[in-house]
Amino acid sequence: MADERDDNSNKPEAPPDPGRRKFLKGVGVVGAGAAIADQLLLHASEQAKPAAAGGASVEQGAADVVLNVNGQKRTARVETRTTLLNAMRNHLEPQVSGPKLVCDQGTCGACTVLLDDKPVYSCLVLAVDATNKKITTVEGLGTLGKLNEVQTAFVEKDALMCGFCTPGFVTTISAYLKKNPNPSLDQVKEACKGNFCRCGTYPHVFEAALSAAKTIAMNNPLALGTESEVRS
Amino acid sequence: MQQPAKKMKKVMVPRVVDGKETMVEIEVEDTGDSPKWGPNNAHRLLNKNITRVDAPLKVTGAAIYSYDVRLPGMLYGRILRSPHAHARITKLDTTAAERIPGVRAVTVVPSAAVVEGSQKATEEADKKNPIKVGGTAQPASNAVLKIVRFEGEPVAAVAALTPEIADDAIRAIVVEYQALPHAVEARLAMKPDAPKVMPEGNIKAASKSGDREKVAAAIAGCDAIIEAEYSTPTVHHACLETHGMVVDYRGGNTATAYASTQGTFTIPGDTAKELGLPESAVTAVVEHMGGGFGAKFGIGVEGKLACQLSKQTKAPVKMMLTRTDEFLFAGNRSxxxxxxxxxxxxxxxxxxxxxxxxxxxxxxxxxxxxxxxxxxxxxxxxxxxxxxxxxxxxxxxxxxxxxxxxxxxxxxxxxxxxxxxxxxxxxxxxxxxxxxxxxxxxxxxxxxxxxxxxxxxxxxxxxxxxxxxxxxxxxxxGGGPSCVVDVNVARDGAVVVAVGSQDLGTGTRTYTRAIIAEELGLSISDVLEKIGNSKLGNANASGGSTTVPSLAPALKDAAVNARLAVAGKVAPLLGIKPEEVIFADGKLSGGGKSLAWKQACAALPASGISARGAWKEPLQAxxxxxxxxxxxxxxxxxxxxxxxxxxxxxxxxxxxxxxxxxxxxxxxxxxxxxxxxxxxxxxxxxxxxxxxxxxxxxxxxxxxxxxxxxxxxxxxxxxxxxxxxxxxxxxxxxxxxxxxxxxxxxxxxxxxxxxxxxxxxxxxxxxxxxx
CATH class of the missing domain: 3.30.365.10 (Aldehyde oxidase/xanthine dehydrogenase, molybdopterin binding domain)
Incomplete structure (x- = not known):
């Protein structure tokens, strides 16, 4: 059903608003903030200018960022306060919406991505701080045609119900099994203590993690913990 | 030709209203023989471990939830909540919020939209204390919310180019409140001098059953007596996907609502009402949803506000609640x-x-x-x-x-x-x-x-x-008669089963396929399911454990009808009667002959065959x-x-x-x-x-x-x-x-x-x- 994904390749419109500048005249504090944001919007409505490769150029509160997501250099113009999570979900074209916005405060782990192969909560990382880093999301760990071992184990063990926490768990566990290819049940619990599930999939998630570890060990008897898993 | 009169029969079905389950007697068509599941241990696919058909999408991030829907020109909505448990709004000025660049619309919550039971009190207060609303934002109805009755009650909403700007706009709305006495603890609310939560009093008259004196006498004669008080707090559904929907309305004659809901068919009616469209003009889409647990029926205040904002801007509006919103006004277990x-x-x-x-x-x-x-x-x-x-x-x-x-x-x-x-x-x-x-x-x-x-x-x-x-x-x-399932078998052998029902993470998609595949002797991957769309066959909302017992019988009935229809066309090729055709292992066989599924389907008419299924009472319990x-x-x-x-x-x-x-x-x-x-x-x-x-x-x-x-x-x-x-x-x-x-x-x-x-x-x- 991958072909049923919404086609979001059209650029979002910034509806023309010619009266806005006039309207802003004489506005006090709000006006100052507005002017900055207005600047940003003017830029947004221009043709996207690619920023210098691998960096962020900051201009009036807006930044052109180049994000290296799943091996692709992706550009977006965001406000500097925009989180990596929101930049991927709301600004990249097409969107990267595997990581989910759930708690927005670094508690639940649904937005987990790998930043230079290390799991982080992308709701706590600013997009401008994620430039020049390798960002791997759940989409980069495996594809519908070629799931990674953790994804395969999640399918087989029914380690998901509604699936909203799943991208976070898959990402956390994929990274953890590289660090510790042969974990105990308690170590798996410890490794994903920063991920919440509400449907109650935990027991099957643990089974999936342990089963994936076995598969990885079987497939790569001499190469535990190599880069083979992350196709980025 | 005159249709014979439909034979009806009476059955008892559960009805869950506001969390209270009651049995009601209804009349359904007595269609005579119902298909049977057969013994529980004699199934090929059912009653086995089936991996979810949507699992690959969900483990790769490819599943698009309502929260993930992003449309061209889409605006982001945000809701301003009351910080007070009970207060009168004396001033509400949206002027500054409207001036923030990137803000496209501001709307004030209509009084009747929010809390069941509070409407009367609010309307009375509206009449007594008219207030002035500053700015161009106009409420959706004539009545403006003047009294807020709990912390978190929605007061106003905005739509902006980004969620960040929408947050700014919420902060820029000026509201002045005159705090009123409140009671948030039951024990305090029960006191005679407690502030009135409801005009008619804070305790709703008790329903009583049994003879208290007889009970007291019986307890007095017991060897062991326990007398104690038990209390449980309010707990939260805490669905990981918050409530909300994306309303795709651009001022035309139709609209689409991508909703995080337990009831696909609870969405179009209210959405259409808010947008001023006929119900049939609105399509609800629930492709994947991130948990409900009972809290997600209907469009809710957030859906109403999304519609208002979409109507004002003629642009799609995504209104997904924040986590704080979710805790404060999206329901809980009492x-x-x-x-x-x-x-x-x-x-x-x-x-x-x-x-x-x-x-x-x-x-x-x-x-x-x-x-x-x-x-x-x-x-x-x-x-x-x-x-x-x-x-x-x-x-x-x-x-x-x-x-x-x-x-x-x-x-x-x-x-x-x-x-x-x-x-x-x-x-x-x-x-x-x-x-x-x-x-x-x-x-x-x-x-x-x-x-x-x-x-x-x-x-x-x-x-x-x-x-x-x-x-x-x-x-x-148990279930009830609400689902209409359509199965189509194409001449090239493709099988599609369609019903508007939704998968909350319970596995609806998977058994929808499995029941059809089992009946037709196919494997799970040979069948495609289409669900989560209000333009498909009707289905009940998922509440009270009623989805399987309402939907699965209709699926089985549709599967049987599809099998009979295919058998009718293929039997002549095998030289046998339709009822003698055996569907197994991807083949149709009988009379010493056998045809592969695709081969057999080539005998179907150009448009394939279509079969429909309805609820059969004996298939559920x-x-x-x-x-x-x-x-x-x-x-x-x-x-x-x-x-x-x-x-x-x-x-x-x-x-x-x-x-x-x-x-x-x-x-x-x-x-x-x-x-x-x-x-x-x-x-x-x-x-x-x-x-x-x-x-x-x-x-x-x-x-x-x-x-x-x-x-x-x-x-x-x-x-x-x-x-x-x-x-x-x-x-x-x-x-x-x-x-x-x-x-x-x-x-x-x-x-x-x-x-x-x-x-x-x-x-x-x-x-x-x-x-």
Whole structure:
């Protein structure tokens, strides 16, 4: 059903608003903030200018960022306060919406991505701080045609119900099994203590993690913990 | 030709309204012979472990949830909430918010949109105190919300180019409130001089049943009497995907609503009403959804506001609640306060129960199953009332009212057993007339190792004390006639099954395919399902464990009709009668000949064949039990409780997919464990606000709290019929855990959640009594 994904390749419109500048005249504090944001919007409505490769150029509160997501250099113009999570979900074209916005405060782990192969909560990382880093999301760990071992184990063990926490768990566990290819049940619990599930999939998630570890060990008897898993 | 008159028959079906399940008698067409599932152990795909058909999409991030929908030109909505539990709005100025660049619309919440029960009071206040609304934002109706009645009540909403700008705009709306007296705690709201939450009073008259004097007399003659109060706090659904929807309306004649909902068909009507369109002009889409647990029916205030903003801007608007919104105005499980007095004889006979039950549903009525729940003492009396407080209205939540009732009665049963020194499971069996409980209790007891338990509560040595507990539950879990399923078999062999129903994570997609594949002798991957769209065949909303028993019979009926239609066309090729065609292993065979599925389908007409299915009453059943056992370890030096093992035994008739059923039972146990040990809304009675509306402060069970979980499908239930399992799997664990804590350390905590402070306090009291 991958072909049923919404086609979001059209650029979002910034509806023309010619009266806005006039309207802003004489506005006090709000006006100052507005002017900055207005600047940003003017830029947004221009043709996207690619920023210098691998960096962020900051201009009036807006930044052109180049994000290296799943091996692709992706550009977006965001406000500097925009989180990596929101930049991927709301600004990249097409969107990267595997990581989910759930708690927005670094508690639940649904937005987990790998930043230079290390799991982080992308709701706590600013997009401008994620430039020049390798960002791997759940989409980069495996594809519908070629799931990674953790994804395969999640399918087989029914380690998901509604699936909203799943991208976070898959990402956390994929990274953890590289660090510790042969974990105990308690170590798996410890490794994903920063991920919440509400449907109650935990027991099957643990089974999936342990089963994936076995598969990885079987497939790569001499190469535990190599880069083979992350196709980025 | 004249149609013969339809033969009708009467059946009883469950109806869940506001969390209260009642049976109603309805008339359905008597279509004569219903297809049969056949013996539960004779299926090829069903009653086996089937991996979810949508799992690959979900593990790769390719599944697009409503929260992920992003459309060209889409705006982001945000809601301004009241910071007060009770206040009059004296000024509301949206001018500054409207001036923020990137803000496209501001709207004020119409008074009638928010809280059930509050409409009358608000309208009266509107008439008495008209206020001026600054800015160009106009309310959707003539009445402007002037009185807010709980913290978090929506006041206004904005739509902007980004969520960040929408946040700015919310902060720029100027609202002045005149605080009014509030009551957020039930015990305070019940006092005669308490501030009026409802104009008609804070207590809704009790419903009474039984003869209280007879009960009192019976209790007086008992060998053991327990009189105690039990309370459970408000707990939250905490669906990971918050409530909300994306309204795609650009001012034309049609609209699409991508909603995070448990009821695809609960969306188009209200959306159309808000947009001023005919209902048929709105399509609801629910491709994947991130959890509901009873909180997500209808478009809600957030959906209404999304429609208003979309109408104002002629642009798609995404209005997904923030986590704080979700805690403050998107529903909860009502709290409870129960005063029970029960008596038993030394031989283990439960004689009488007197119950006073309060449902604490904020501005709603709340829900609570009636005592004595599943037990049948000779004499019982109960009175049930609702106490209103200045909190958002509760909503249905997975087995509404049942865990509250089960927790209280199961604690009382356990205490009575301890008092007459009888094994709690022996006591239960003696007082549960339904023997299905007996076999489930025995099965669970074997699995947990009941013989290892403390014979005396708190009897084990050492500071780390282990204990076990048991509890039972019940639910209806039957369905009704609402689903229309269409199956199309194309000439090239493609099979598509379509119905508008939704998959909450329960596995609807998977069994939808499996039932069709099973009947046609195909594999799961040979069938494609189309669900989650209001333009497809009608389906019921997923509440009260009614989805499987409503949908699966219609699927089976459609599958049988499709098989017969295909057989009718193919039989001549095989030189046999249609009813002789065997569908198996991807082949159609008979008369010594065999055709591969695709080969056979080439005989179909150009347009393929279409078949339709409707609900068949005999394919589903009603009434399930459910028993849970728990083992915990209590550190009596810190009061910390560590769950060790939980076992749940559940009857379910024909389990469509054992893997998904096991997952759902695990989920029930875990949510119930959360209610027992961790979860609860914490209110500040003075300020009238919730102190923990975030995942940092509202404790959900996490990986480190997970015990070993064993979900057991009771295969001795031989009913060749389907039932739902969502609700019953949640009910008894909360009582089982509470009883395990008691058995471990001898401290009975009657106020949930069982946090360390309550155990230490209990021990202190015990020490004091001893000395």
């Amino acid at each position: 709290g409870s306060w129960q005063k029970l007095k029960g008596g038993a004889m030394a031989d283990g006979t439960l004689v009488a129960l007197d119950a006073t039950q309060y449902r604490l549903g904020g501005l709603g009525d709340g829900s609570q199953a009636n005592q004595p729940y599943v037990y049948r003492p000779t004499q019982s009396y109960r009175e049930v009332s609702s106490v209103y407080t200045n909190q958002d209205s509760s909503r249905a939540m997975r087995a509404p009212g049942h865990p509250q009732a089960s927790f209280a009665i199961e604690c009382l049963i356990d205490d009575l057993a301890a008092k007459i020194n009888i094994d709690p499971i022996v006591f239960r069996k003696k007082n549960l007339p339904d023997t299905i409980y007996h076999r489930q209790i025995d099965r669970g007891a074997r699995e947990i190792g009941w013989e290892r338990r403390n014979k005396t509560p708190g009897g084990s040595a050492g500071p780390l004390k282990r204990g076990m507990g048991c509890a039972v539950g019940t639910w209806g879990a 009603r009434g399930v039990h459910g028993v849970c056992f728990a083992e915990v370890e209590v550190d009596i030096e810190t009061g910390f409780v560590r769950p060790i093992k939980m076992v749940h035994v559940q009857d379910i008739g024909l389990p469509l997919n054992r893997l998904a059923v096991a997952s759902q039972i695990n989920g029930g146990m875990i949510q119930s464990l959360g209610m027992a040990l961790y979860e609860g809304r914490v209110m500040d009675a003075q300020l009238g606000i919730m102190l923990n509306p975030s995942f940092n402060d509202y404790k959900l069970p996490g990986t480190l709290e997970m015990p070993q979980l064993v979900s057991i499908i009771d295969d001795e239930d031989l009913r060749e019929a389907v039932l739902g399992v969502g609700e019953p799997s949640l009910i008894p664990a909360v009582g089982a855990v509470a009883n395990a804590v008691f058995n471990a350390c001898g401290i009975r905590v009657r106020e949930l959640p069982i946090t360390p402070d309550k155990i230490l306090m209990g021990m202190m009291k015990e020490e004091r009594q001893k000395s």
